[in-house]
Amino acid sequence: xxxxxxxxxxxxxxxxxxxxxxxxxxxxxxxxxxxxxxxxxxxxxxxxxxxxxxxxxxxxxxxxxxxxxxxxxxxxxxxxxxxxxxxxxxxxxxxxxxxxxxxxxxxxxxxxxxxxxxxxxxxxxxxxxxxxxxxxxxxxxxxxxxxxxxxxxxxxxxxxxxxxxxxxxxxxxxxxxxxxxxxxxxxxxxxxxxxxxxxxxxxxxxxxxxxxxxxxxxxxxxxxxxxxxxxxxxxxxxxxxxxxxxxxxxx
Amino acid sequence: xxxxxxxxxxxxxxxxxxxxxxxxxxxxxxxxxxxxxxxxxxxxxxxxxxxxxxxxxxxxxxxxxxxxxxxxxxxxxxxxxxxxxxxxxxxxxxxxxxxxxxxxxxxxxxxxxxxxxxxxxxxxxxxxxxxxxxxxxxxxxxxxxxxxxxxxxxxxxxxxxxxxxxxxxxxxxxxxxxxxxxxxxxxxxxxxxxxxxxxxxxxxxxxxxxxxxxxxxxxxxxxxxxxxxxxxxxxxxxxxxxxxxxxxxxxxxxxxxxxxxxxxxxxxxxxxxxxxxxxxxxxxxxxxxxxxxxxxxxxx
Numbered sequence: 001x002x003x004x005x006x007x008x009x010x011x012x013x014x015x016x017x018x019x020x021x022x023x024x025x026x027x028x029x030x031x032x033x034x035x036x037x038x039x040x041x042x043x044x045x046x047x048x049x050x051x052x053x054x055x056x057x058x059x060x061x062x063x064x065x066x067x068x069x070x071x072x073x074x075x076x077x078x079x080x081x082x083x084x085x086x087x088x089x090x091x092x093x094x095x096x097x098x099x100x101x102x103x104x105x106x107x108x109x110x111x112x113x114x115x116x117x118x119x120x121x122x123x124x125x126x127x128x129x130x131x132x133x134x135x136x137x138x139x140x141x142x143x144x145x146x147x148x149x150x151x152x153x154x155x156x157x158x159x160x161x162x163x164x165x166x167x168x169x170x171x172x173x174x175x176x177x178x179x180x181x182x183x184x185x186x187x188x189x190x191x192x193x194x195x196x197x198x199x200x201x202x203x204x205x206x207x208x209x210x211x212x213x214x215x216x217x218x219x220x221x222x223x224x225x226x227x228x229x230x231x232x233x234x235x236x237x238x239x240x241x242x243x244x245x246x247x248x249x250x251x
Numbered sequence: 252x253x254x255x256x257x258x259x260x261x262x263x264x265x266x267x268x269x270x271x272x273x274x275x276x277x278x279x280x281x282x283x284x285x286x287x288x289x290x291x292x293x294x295x296x297x298x299x300x301x302x303x304x305x306x307x308x309x310x311x312x313x314x315x316x317x318x319x320x321x322x323x324x325x326x327x328x329x330x331x332x333x334x335x336x337x338x339x340x341x342x343x344x345x346x347x348x349x350x351x352x353x354x355x356x357x358x359x360x361x362x363x364x365x366x367x368x369x370x371x372x373x374x375x376x377x378x379x380x381x382x383x384x385x386x387x388x389x390x391x392x393x394x395x396x397x398x399x400x401x402x403x404x405x406x407x408x409x410x411x412x413x414x415x416x417x418x419x420x421x422x423x424x425x426x427x428x429x430x431x432x433x434x435x436x437x438x439x440x441x442x443x444x445x446x447x448x449x450x451x452x453x454x455x456x457x458x459x460x461x462x463x464x465x466x467x468x469x470x471x472x473x474x475x476x477x478x479x480x481x482x483x484x485x486x487x488x489x490x491x492x493x494x495x496x497x498x499x500x501x502x503x504x505x506x507x508x509x510x511x512x513x514x515x516x517x518x519x520x521x522x523x524x525x526x527x528x529x530x531x532x533x534x535x536x537x538x539x540x541x542x543x544x545x546x547x548x549x550x551x
Contacts, residue, residue, distance in 0.1 A: 038357045048352040054340060111336030115397075118300045118330040120322050120355040245303040246264070 045121060049129050053103050061099045065141065068092035072148040082153040082160075087206045089145040090164040094171045094202035096141045100134035101172055105179030113248045124242045131235070138168070162220045163212070167202035169227030173234050174198050180238055252279045253313060253327070253404045255299070255435055260308035262294050262459075269294040271459035272308070277435050281427065283446025284439040285528075286456035287536045292439040293333055295456070296409050299437065300330045312405075326355060329403030333410045333439075335394040339383035343374050343393055346382060347400060354401045361400075368396040371426065387414035395423065399430070406436045412445050424449050447528045455535050462535050471526045477514055478530045481521040482506040491517065498533045 040048070068089055075085045107116055107126055117123040145164065146157070153160060175198040205211040241247040255277040262270040270291045284292045297303040299310060301317055301324065310317045317324045337346055344365060351361035369375045372392040382390065391414045398406060408427075412420045427436060428449045438446055446453060453470050455462040463470055478498070483491060488500065488507035495517050499510035510524070511517045512534045526534075 038355050040355055052345070052349045052352070106338075110338055111332075111334045112338065113336070114297075114302055114332045114334065115330065115336050115350075116353065117302045118325055118328055119350065119353040120326050120401075121353045122301075122322075122325060126353065243304075245297070248302060 045125075045129055046133065049103075049126070049133060057099055057103055061096060061137075064092055064096050064099065065144070068096070068145065069148060072145070076148075076151055082149060082151075082155060083212055085149040086153075086155070086160055086163050087212075089149055090167050091199065091202050091206065093138075093141060093145055093164050093168050095199045097134070097138050097168050097172050098175050098198060100137045101175055101179065104130035104134055105176060108180050113242075117242070117245070117248055122242075123248065124239055127238065127242070159217065162217070162224055163205075166220055166223045166227060167205065169224065169231055171198040171202045173227060173231045174201065176231075176238075177234055252433070253435055254278050255405060256309075256311040256314075257295075257299070258309045258311065260295070260298060260305045260310065262291075262298060262303065263306040268459050270298070270305075273459075273461055274308075275454070275461070275464075277437070279431075279433060279435060280451035281431050281436045281438065281446075281449055283450030283453045284437065284456055285441065285443065285446065285453060285532060286439075287441060290456040290536075291459040292456050293409055294459075296407050296437065296439055299405075300328060300407055301325065322355075326401065327404040329398035329401060329406040331394045331398040331408045331411055333413075335390065337382050337390065337393065340381060342379050342381055343369065343385070343396075344378040346393065347397060350397050351400050356401055364400055368399055371399070372396040373422075388416060388419050391415055392419070392423075395426070404434055406430065406434055407439075408437070409439045410441075411438060412440065412442060420445070443529045443532050453528065455531070457535055463531075467528055470531050471528060474512070474526045474531055474534050476523050477512060477534065478524050478526040479511045479513060479517055479521040480524045481509060481511075481518060483509050483518075496533045498527075498530045 071088050071092075072085045075088060104127060107113060107123060107130065113123055116126055119126075121129070142161075142164065146160065149160060155163075175194060178194045178198075210216060255275075257273055257275040257277075260270055260273045261268065273295060284295070286292050294303065298305050312320060312324055312327070338349075341349065347365040347368060348361060351365060352358070356364060366375070369378050372395055374389065374392055374396065377385070377389065382393065385393065391411070395408070395411060398408065406427075411427075412423055415423060424445070427438070430436065431449075431451075438450065440446060447467060451466065452464060453467055454464045455470070463473060465473075482503065484506060488509055491497065491509055491511065492500065496512040497509055498512050499508075501508045510530070511521065512526075512530050516523075
């Protein structure tokens with residue numbers, strides 16, 4: 001009696017390549033669904049926050065920028081002097097900065113803070129990302145305004161920066177404080193009113209003519225330093241409150 | 252299987268104690284936290300979610316302290332807060348997509364996941380409508396949808412059925428039951444029927460402490476012989492209602508059938524009956540405790 005020992009190839013069934021491809025595709029799809037742990041890269045976080053910024057904020061921001069540029073260009077054409085362009089731009093910078101901040105402070109509105117604190121990107125990380133976005137946007141706007149006001153500017157870049165940044169710093173700090181601490185469901189109206197109020201505060205130097213005298217430069221420097229310190233303290237205070245958690249639950 | 256350990260958790264608000272030395276080991280299953288307003292349920296849940304920091308004690312997930320796990324822990328978490336927040340100018344779909352992005356769900360998956368959740372909660376037809384146009388029940392369903400978005404291993408729902416009509420409530424219970432495999436589900440409520448039929452374990456909280464815990468059968472067994480029924484006339488029924496904890500009162504012709512929770516026999520002729528979870532609730536929460544929310548506000 002002879003037994004037939006099959007060769008390696010004979011053990012195999014013929015493969016249906018088309019069905020194999022189909023089955024592998026199904027397996028790949030299912031495997032993809034199981035990929036529940038995903039660590040997005042930093043640019044992805046930035047983009048994710050930007051794409052959920054409300055359209056009205058983009059539009060308002062654009063409107064402010066266009067208005068600022070048109071006004072500055074008109075002032076330049078009228079030869080009213082570089083100080084006028086700088087003061088006009090400083091007011092617009094305040095409004096542009098407040099609009100950027102609005103997106104960051106929105107995290108604290110509508111009872112969202114408690115929920116956001118439990119997400120993969122928690123409230124602290126979300127606020128840092130949005131503040132960073134606001135900071136980058138502010139720098140871009142500042143650079144743009146510096147460019148616009150640079151023509152025939154006799155004040156020098158340091159002084160121009162000072163005149164633009166001091167109202168911006170104080171207004172931003174005040175606005176941030178109010179947005180985070182005065183939270184309610186009338187968020188839209190209230191934040192708009194607060195933004196307007198803080199913007200109007202930036203008009204004070206414009207209304208007080210001696211403010212831009214060279215001998216008062218020291219006051220601007222002191223205000224700049226103090227404003228920066230208060231802003232840092234404000235951000236630190238917000239982050240500490242988030243860390244402790246008690247305050248989040250009361251929004 | 253996931254395991255969540257609460258090790259001597261205490262939370263103080265200034266000098267008031269909201270949660271007092273709670274130790275628990277939670278494994279796969281549905282846990283129903285029952286307690287009166289101010290019993291400390293929400294504070295405890297907030298600590299489990301990482302929103303509040305315990306004054307003392309540790310919360311560990313599979314042996315690791317949740318603060319150390321950080322984002323990895325929150326990836327496994329689904330939370331529906333009592334005061335559920337939403338951006339009213341967002342549509343339901345955009346809102347869920349936003350939260351999916353913040354929950355680090357890959358973009359190629361999030362679209363399918365959002366649709367799945369909208370279908371599950373019956374919001375598919377309204378997905379493009381702004382949330383500000385939603386009814387209270389729809390907003391609650393949206394809250395449940397967002398909590399389930401990331402297939403959480405730990406699902407925490409604080410008063411999930413408030414604002415839902417009876418049909419939605421039943422639907423919600425069925426959804427939760429179907430999800431219980433391989434997850435820790437924590438439900439906090441003061442509505443007994445929300446947890447009576449689906450919870451594997453009931454935890455009764457009172458003044459920041461776990462007063463009693465166990466399966467429904469075990470908990471009700473604890474007060475066996477303390478629930479009584481008898482027929483009284485109208486006048487006597489009113490009198491008894493003032494004196495005893497009456498869990499049910501039913502008119503039967505001229506008479507009223509009273510169901511009383513009491514350590515001793517309330518009256519001659521009263522017969523002991525088998526206790527239900529509502530009787531247990533009444534037995535433990537007859538007194539009204541202070542409200543922790545007020546306590547939190549005062550502390551700040």
